[in-house]
Amino acid sequence: MEAIVSLNGGHARIALSGDFTFEAHRPFKDASQQVMANLDIASLEIDFDGVDYMDSAALGMLLLLRERLGQSPIRLTNTRGTVRAVLDVANFGRLFELD
Template sequence: METQVSLHDGKAVMKLAGRFDFNAHREYREALERLSALPENSDFVVDLAEVSYLDSSALGMLLLLRDRARHANKSVTLSGVKGTVRQVLEIANFSKMFAITE
């Protein structure tokens, strides 16, 4: 998996690409640390537009970000969600825990 972290319109954005699964754990953790180190921002955005696959361990990694954001009084939006990634998130009821956009 490839990760990019940036600021965009006052939001900390983590862009992910490729397979988001257990093997991506280290890359995700490193991106999460870079995301948290960005200057003050209002919210977090995880751009999943280029993610081709995600599994249950990826769901757990997203929950780590949600917990970190909650402690900082920030929200998390999952953006670029489509196809099988959307289906997995819907089955896991992630729409109840995250704002999800296409």
């Protein structure tokens, strides 16, 4: 998996591509740390446009990121198909904004 970070003022975006699984731990962690190092970030978007599959380890990574960012809102965009089904079953719509 690849995770590309872009920063624009107080908004950060992580664009994911490939399968979001346990093997993606390192690239996701690196991208997350890059976002958290910027103290001006008020919101985060994680773009799932290039992701067709995610597993429970990915859910755990998202939860850890949410915990570390505190009150900053996190929006999960371009969630569809299997990815959206996994997020819905896990009730992530209660924790994140889903598009």
